[in-house]
Amino acid sequence: MNTHLKLSFRALWAKKSFSLLNIFGLAIGIGASLLIFLVIRNEMSYDSYQTKRNRIYRVVSTERNFSNNEVSWRHTMVVHPLPDALRQEFPAMETVGRMQDIGGAQIYIPNKDGGEEKRVKESNIGQFFVEPQLFDIFDIKWVLGNAAEMKMPNVAVISESRAKAYFGSAQAAMGRTIQLWSYRVPLRITGVFKDLAKNTDIPLQLAASFETVMGLGDTRDRFANNWEDRSGGSQCFVVLKPGTDPKSIEARFPRFVSTHYRQKERHQYTYTQLSLQPLAAMHLDPEFDLPYTNRLAPRELWALGLIGIFLLLVACINFINLATAQSVNRAKEIGVRKALGSDRLQLLRQFLQETGVITILALLIGTLMAIAAMPYLAQILGKPITLHGSEIPVILLFLLLTGIIVTFLAGFYPGLVLSGFNPVLALKSRINARQKGGVSLRRGLVIFQFVIAQLLVIGTLVVVKQMQFFRNQSMGFQKDAVLLIDLPSDSLLKTKYHYLESRFAALPGVSAVTLCSGPPTSRSGYYTSIQYDTRTEKETYSVKRVKGDSSYYKTFDLQLAAGRFMFPTDSIREALVNETLVKKLGLKSNEEIIGKMVTIDDGKKVPVVGVLKDYHNNPLDEQIWPSVITSGYNDFYTIAVRMEPQHMLATADLVKKTFTEVYPTYLYDYTFLDDEIARFYQTAALVEQLFKVFAFLAILISCLGLYGLVSFMAVQKNKEVGIRKVLGASVQSILYLFSKEFTILIAVAFLVAGPLGYYLMKQWLQGYYYHIEPGWGIFVLAIVLSVLIAWVTVGYKAVKAALANPIKSLRSE
Secondary structure (H helix, E strand, O other), X not given: OHHHHHHHHHHHHHOHHHHHHHHHHHHHHHHHHHHHHHHHHHHHOOOOOOOOXXXXXXXXXXXXXXXXXXXXXXXXXXXXXXHHHHHHHOOOEEEEEEEEEOOOOEEEEOOOOOOOOEEEEOOOOEEEEEOOOHHHHOOOOEEEEOOHHHHOOOEEEEEHHHHHHHHOOHHHHOOOEEEEOOOOEEEEEEEEEOOOOOOOOOOEEEEEEHHHHHOOOOHHHHHOOOOOOEEXXXXXEEEEOOOOOHHHHHOOHHHHHHHHOOOOOOOOOEEEEEEEEEHHHHOOOOOOOOOOOOOOOHHHHHHHHHHHHHHHHHHHHHHHHHHHHHHHHHHHHHHHHHHOOOOHHHHHHHHHHHHHHHHHHHHHHHHHHHHHHHHHHHHHHOOOOOOOHHHHHHHHHHHHHXXXXXXXXXXXXXXXXXXXXXXXXXXXXXXXXXXXXXXXXXXXXXHHHHHHHHXXXXXXXXXXXXXXXXHHOOOOOOOOOEEEEEOOOOHHHXXXXXXXXXXXXXXXXXXXXEEEOOOOOOOOOEEEOEEEOOOOOOOOOOEEEEEEOXXXXXXXXXOEEEEOOOOOOOOXXXXXXXXXXXXXXXXXXXXXXXXXXXXXXXOOEXXXXXXXXXXXXXXXXXXXXXXXXXXXXXXXXXXXXXEOHHHHHHHHHHHHHHHHHHOOOOOOOEEEHHHXXXXXXXXXXXXXXXXXXXXXXXXXHHHHHHHHHHHHHHHHOHHHHHHHHHOOOOXXXXXXXXXXXXXXXXXXXXXXXHHHHHHHHHHHHOOOOOOOOOOHHHHHHHHHHHHHHHHHHHHHHHHHHHHOOHHHHHOOO
């Protein structure tokens, strides 16, 4: 065994440059595939640490139209009586618990010694009202205290990191009181729990008792038996008893819904279907939003997995091509070994062992590369790649299987070729690279290699162009230089809304100001049903409801298609609609709806005074939704300030200063509208970055292989080049000699990659309602880039060979 290892290392050392190309080519492929494996593993591991994971389900709703049974929307929102009804009527449910997102509320932390209070507003951490049963569903480890008092109002438990941030330590947090929102709902801290793992979709950081929200105002009375109003940001989780089939529960849901929801009796245009979503399926289900975590959809994970496999294949192809191309240089060695009695199996084992040594070195280097690249990849993903001790065996298994597969793929065929040499011909030096080593196979492998590289180049160009479309496409309203500022909701502070608006409007550099429920476009929003004019039934689709004052249209530069804008008012007296709603109503013109009455879901009848030209009220991956805009002072949560772009920074400082003067006890929390819109396409931007990285790696590995093959050709054609130069051949003709074959192979690869790339990217683009068409320019650019990269790779060695002194090459014998 030691002798074989010595021979393996000696063979590698004898061809140091080719060995380095092989090792680093494989290392890059292995390192990239390991990173992809870690990303996929991380995405699929969310909440896998929960001990009851296989029995935990989330109750989700599908709303269908009564008229045509089409799906209207799917959501996780819960009507208030649902959890108690499930507990009473489904004994197979061991535990039922709900949670409701608080939504980045401002928190006041009074100073224990009577000093200045601390104020924090963290929109990126999980703040929820929860029922105490939730702590029996999910694994929570307590640092101090517990959830025993969570049945009472005005109590809360917080994570260890929040306890340290708010109070300095977990011990200091116990018994302290924090205040929620601008109307300062008190919450006494009764427990501190360990921070949950990063890979969770239940990111509890602050959990207030559900009894707290139920005790606010008339909430309990309004929702006691209300099966119509759903709570935004709410979720209901259940744990089934061991051995319970979830399908048996779902089979009883239709009757349950019919008994309680009574949607047909209430003349609603949709009916609800309840179902159970396994906890394990939550993270990868793109139909439901994740408020505090981002994710890659299953199609992106499949694409990444294929890219990882392709990168390994490209690296293996490099090895095969270089090994078979060099086989002629080892012909005499094989001839001697065969003459001394070595059989083909022994020789094959020797070459597999040499490949194994290269693979082990590549595994070590590739793993180090992957570890070094993990922080960069985490930055691209926007979240850490969490690795636990329990996952190390899985990673080691992945590396072991990768090593075995790569050794076999990369070493078996070259070993078969080398061990098959005729010893007599080998000893007479009558074997050349065309007789053995499969020139046609090498050409085929180079083609396959560049098919993969060009597919990734085409994919990258399409994704980049789609992202440019998202960034540059007109939304139909003003989105640049617009500040969105969160408003306090306390009734006393609300009285200053108009005063704040007038102060902002008077600032230099401010173009317009509006009070509103939110910007013109959002992923979420309030959806309602409407009844048009004299029609007796509600429309069979939902309408997006927006509220804004009379400056809303000027601030966001919305355009009229017919009628007029609303007159200034704080109450709901008039309505504007968009062109899409006019079309959905089946009207022949925009003017036809002017003056007609629409009944909104709260029973309020208002006249339509204007039609707005369609703007994108949803992100560009969704269609424009029918919309109604009214005023509504009680539902103004945001003040939007449009600034002159040339004075934006100075104006933004003045806006902050003014807000703080008007609301000295409320934190200034703002975002720019264009940044908010950019976040809609976070996943697409992530795919763009990943495609760029892995396309670059595929091209790099392919270029390493090309460089190795050209280096070998330069040695093999040494005398031919010398003779050509003596006979007057130019440098250009020598370059053509080396590059013509690879250019043809790349062109052939494009004949495969072009149509395949078009089909695959066309399918990917279907996920966006508004998208580009992958035109011919993308494919021309892809082939031009591929050829240029290949020429640059081939060119260095070719020029070196062309400029070499022909006398030296001709007298080498």
